[in-house]
Amino acid sequence: MTPLKLAERILQLVPVLLGIAVIAFVMMALTPGDPVEIMLGDARSTPEQRDALRHDMGLDRPPLERFFVFLGNALSGDFGLSFFHRRPVMDVILERVPATVELTLAALFIALATAIPLGVLAAVRRNGWLDRAATIGSLLGVSLPGFWFGILLIMLFAVHLQVLPVSGRIGFGQEVPPVTRLLLIDSLIAGRLDSFAAALRHLIMPALTLGLAMGAILMRVTRTAMVEALAQDYIVFAEAKGLSRARILGRHALKNALIPTVTVAAIETGSLLGGNMIVETVFGWPGLGRLVVEAIFARNYPLVQAAVLLYAATYVMLNFAADLLYTALNPRVRL
Amino acid sequence: MSALPAHDALLSLRGLTTVFPTRHGEVRAADGVDLDVRPGECLGVVGESGSGKTVTFLSVLDLVRRPGRIEAGTIVFDGRDLRRLPPEALRAIRGRDIAMTMQDALTALNPAFTVGAQIAEVLEAHGRATGRSALDRAVQLLEQVGVPDPARRVGVYPHQLSGGLRQRAMIAAALACQPRLLIADEPTTALDVTIQAQVLDLIADMRQRLGMSVVLITHDLGIVAERCDRVVVMYAGQVVESGPTRQVIGAPAHPYTAGLLASMPRLNQTRAAIRPIEGQIPDPARLPPGCRFEPRCPRRRSECLQPVPMRDIVRAERAFGARAVRCVLAGAAP
Ligand SMILES: Nc1ncnc2c1ncn2[C@@H]1O[C@H](COP(=O)(O)OP(=O)(O)O)[C@@H](O)[C@H]1O
Numbered sequence: 264m265t266p267l268k269l270a271e272r273i274l275q276l277v278p279v280l281l282g283i284a285v286i287a288f289v290m291m292a293l294t295p296g297d298p299v300e301i302m303l304g305d306a307r308s309t310p311e312q313r314d315a316l317r318h319d320m321g322l323d324r325p326p327l328e329r330f331f332v333f334l335g336n337a338l339s340g341d342f343g344l345s346f347f348h349r350r351p352v353m354d355v356i357l358e359r360v361p362a363t364v365e366l367t368l369a370a371l372f373i374a375l376a377t378a379i380p381l382g383v384l385a386a387v388r389r390n391g392w393l394d395r396a397a398t399i400g401s402l403l404g405v406s407l408p409g410f411w412f413g414i415l416l417i418m419l420f421a422v423h424l425q426v427l428p429v430s431g432r433i434g435f436g437q438e439v440p441p442v443t444r445l446l447l448i449d450s451l452i453a454g455r456l457d458s459f460a461a462a463l464r465h466l467i468m469p470a471l472t473l474g475l476a477m478g479a480i481l482m483r484v485t486r487t488a489m490v491e492a493l494a495q496d497y498i499v500f501a502e503a504k505g506l507s508r509a510r511i512l513g514r515h516a517l518k519n520a521l522i523p524t525v526t527v528a529a530i531e532t533g534s535l536l537g538g539n540m541i542v543e544t545v546f547g548w549p550g551l552g553r554l555v556v557e558a559i560f561a562r563n564y565p566l567v568q569a570a571v572l573l574y575a576a577t578y579v580m581l582n583f584a585a586d587l588l589y590t591a592l593n594p595r596v597r598l
Numbered sequence: 599m600s601a602l603p604a605h606d607a608l609l610s611l612r613g614l615t616t617v618f619p620t621r622h623g624e625v626r627a628a629d630g631v632d633l634d635v636r637p638g639e640c641l642g643v644v645g646e647s648g649s650g651k652t653v654t655f656l657s658v659l660d661l662v663r664r665p666g667r668i669e670a671g672t673i674v675f676d677g678r679d680l681r682r683l684p685p686e687a688l689r690a691i692r693g694r695d696i697a698m699t700m701q702d703a704l705t706a707l708n709p710a711f712t713v714g715a716q717i718a719e720v721l722e723a724h725g726r727a728t729g730r731s732a733l734d735r736a737v738q739l740l741e742q743v744g745v746p747d748p749a750r751r752v753g754v755y756p757h758q759l760s761g762g763l764r765q766r767a768m769i770a771a772a773l774a775c776q777p778r779l780l781i782a783d784e785p786t787t788a789l790d791v792t793i794q795a796q797v798l799d800l801i802a803d804m805r806q807r808l809g810m811s812v813v814l815i816t817h818d819l820g821i822v823a824e825r826c827d828r829v830v831v832m833y834a835g836q837v838v839e840s841g842p843t844r845q846v847i848g849a850p851a852h853p854y855t856a857g858l859l860a861s862m863p864r865l866n867q868t869r870a871a872i873r874p875i876e877g878q879i880p881d882p883a884r885l886p887p888g889c890r891f892e893p894r895c896p897r898r899r900s901e902c903l904q905p906v907p908m909r910d911i912v913r914a915e916r917a918f919g920a921r922a923v924r925c926v927l928a929g930a931a932p
């Protein structure tokens with residue numbers, strides 16, 4: 264991709280993000296309940312005090328003007344103060360990003376590590392027992408709600424067997440100095456194997472819950488793409504050339520089959536990076552998803568609004584990244 | 599033709615039968631095919647689309663897709679029965695001793711790899727070269743098959759080449775290990791008329807240079823007339839006529855061969871108007887009980903309702919000159 268085309272693609276993102284900003288704002292404006300009433304409603308406040316706060320928060324301005332102020336501030340990275348934390352919204356959000364990123368990466372790893380080998384094997388031994396078992400497994404994985412599997416894991420490993428912790432990211436006294444803020448890496452940097460083990464034990468259940476659900480989708484995608492690739496003429500020609508089975512499956516078929524898999528994986532990763540609200544809540548995982556759930560219950564609108572915008576931006580960027588990957592894998596497409 | 603494999607043939611098929619199970623019963627795509635390919639010769643295999651040409655030669659390399667399978671027959675290559683070889687031994691023969699090109703290079707080359715990589719990997723698979731030297735060899739091969747600017751072309755993807763150059767690149771991959779037999783499946787069908795002759799010239803040239811045998815699969819008798827020493831005519835999964843090209847084209851013994859000839863513009867100058875054969879090839883799941891051409895045959899008679907064996911009509915000193923036909927009229931006056 265030439266730098267010019269790249270710039271063009273990035274420019275195309277601008278109207279998308281602008282549209283999302285409008286939606287985020289309208290959503291906030293339409294949400295029932297006056298933030299001022301919620302903040303001061305049960306306090307013994309005077310109408311004058313409420314007007315002062317309303318003025319302070321800019322809520323006495325006409326909606327259109329408020330939107331442009333919001334947009335202007337958002338463009339300079341200022342999303343206002345979190346009502347609840349009394350700190351800039353962005354600071355609060357950024358604090359929670361590493362936990363979600365770590366969980367997402369772990370889930371992605373689990374998903375790819377299960378989906379690609381299983382998808383390939385299912386396609387190669389089509390209609391064999393492994394294919395049938397994988398089909399049923401992935402059907403369950405796609406259709407059962409994530410928290411159901413999560414709760415099942417908690418019941419088994421945390422409550423019944425008591426081998427894994429129920430919630431959190433790491434135990435007390437096992438914290439390590441932040442470097443990357445990904446605990447698995449930071450604990451290794453600090454040379455603390457006990458912290459590493461603790462972080463892994465906390466991570467494993469939520470990562471499995473998210474990773475297997477994503478793996479279920481990716482398995483189906485890989486299998487379908489692999490079956491299609493194996494039916495192509497280039498496979499017959501590759502066989503006629505005397506190539507080994509491993510090379511035909513692992514290179515000729517898989518490189519073509521990975522195009523849809525990688526694209527779907529990138530999009531799925533995008534939605535996980537927003538933080539999975541349910542799974543993070545079930546496992547008490549201190550990530551973005553749980554933060555947003557807390558913010559919604561606390562009617563912490565500036566935070567919710569900023570999070571929505573951030574989600575959307577991440578999602579759009581990952582779709583863009585998926586396109587780039589798609590191009591890298593598929594020489595026929597030149598963006 | 600003898601029931602035993604010919605001892606002087608490079609490739610000898612006897613009774614090769616390949617079947618596909620379908621909803622309407624089992625289809626015999628190749629049904630008792632006998633044929634010989636002699637060292638250094640160019641054998642034409644001709645027949646309408648669906649007559650079993652591709653399936654026959656995919657069977658030789660054991661590349662028939664499941665649920666299709668070889669049901670019977672022997673495939674002797676260079677004295678070895680390929681059907682009895684362990685899979686690894688057969689894999690070593692593919693691409694090294696017997697190479698095959700597909701009808702359409704656009705779908706036969708993998709879109710995700712460069713042309714050079716797809717040539718080099720043949721050399722690597724057969725231990726002829728690795729890495730950098732395999733790629734260097736790929737450049738030489740591209741040059742040999744007449745691809746201009748081969749040093750650049752080695753790094754492009756198949757879709758970036760023209761149809762003719764793609765065909766040449768596929769031939770380069772097939773010939774990388776200097777095989778003794780090239781099976782060229784309809785090498786010109788996917789090409790512009792203007793470059794068809796060039797590709798056929800290339801195959802003829804490479805055959806000379808490598809001293810290899812060529813099986814030229816085509817539905818065009820004109821190509822056979824110009825390029826092949828001998829010809830095998832297939833119809834509905836069976837060989838219906840075989841013999842030296844000159845003799846077969848000069849005096850076809852099977853009404854189907856005569857019909858193909860009459861429908862050929864280029865070979866038909868002396869005869870009357872160009873006449874396509876009436877009717878269609880039979881549904882492979884519901885074949886006529888006797889001669890499979892009988893329903894379309896202008897000269898059919900009652901004996902044609904019984905199965906017809908292949909019969910030698912000219913028993914030559916050397917089998918090279920032998921002619922055989924599957925028709926009750928053979929030898930009778932027209
Ligand atoms: N995958 C398949 N499944 C079922 N039948 C097939 C398959 N491939 C080939 N056949 C049968 O074999 C016949 C001959 O096919 P093919 O060898 O490709 O013909 P040709 O190359 O002479 O045009 C077809 O008409 C079809 O009936």
Ligand SMILES: [Mg+2]
Pocket residue numbers: 648651652653701783784
């Ligand atoms: Mg064919």
